Amino acid sequence: MRYSPELYARSLYESLGDLLDPKLIIKNFWLTVKKNGDESRIDNIVRLFESLVVKNSGGKVIQIETARPISVSMEGKIKKLFGNKDIIQKKVNSKLVAGIRIEIDNEKELDFSLAAKFRKMFSKTV
Numbered sequence: 001m002r003y004s005p006e007l008y009a010r011s012l013y014e015s016l017g018d019l020l021d022p023k024l025i026i027k028n029f030w031l032t033v034k035k036n037g038d039e040s041r042i043d044n045i046v047r048l049f050e051s052l053v054v055k056n057s058g059g060k061v062i063q064i065e066t067a068r069p070i071s072v073s074m075e076g077k078i079k080k081l082f083g084n085k086d087i088i089q090k091k092v093n094s095k096l097v098a099g100i101r102i103e104i105d106n107e108k109e110l111d112f113s114l115a116a117k118f119r120k121m122f123s124k125t126v
Helices: 005-016 024-036 039-056 072-080 114-125
Strands: 061-066 087-092 100-104 109-113
Touching: 005 024, 005 039, 024 109, 039 061, 039 087, 072 087
Parallel strands: 061 087
Antiparallel strands: 061 100, 100 109
């Protein structure tokens, strides 16, 4: 039976809250994911688990999307904009053409991409 990545992430988070051996919990968790045939979804599960940990410790999940990989110096500047408890997830999306798109906790979105500017420009002319 396939379970949602959200359910896996939440159950791992809650299991690690117990006073048991974390290595054993993670090992058993992985065996369960594998038994259910959900190994291909592990990246999504880990990302969601990471989000739960960050949010429950008072941080924010910041998703940075750019058309090309960002430089180390640019990454440093971006990190300075957010707190120590925040986590920054980077993604390259060539459909943006140029610019940057920032999403905070899957709620707030700042879109400074060229693709967004084109959409805005052409929606006004039609």
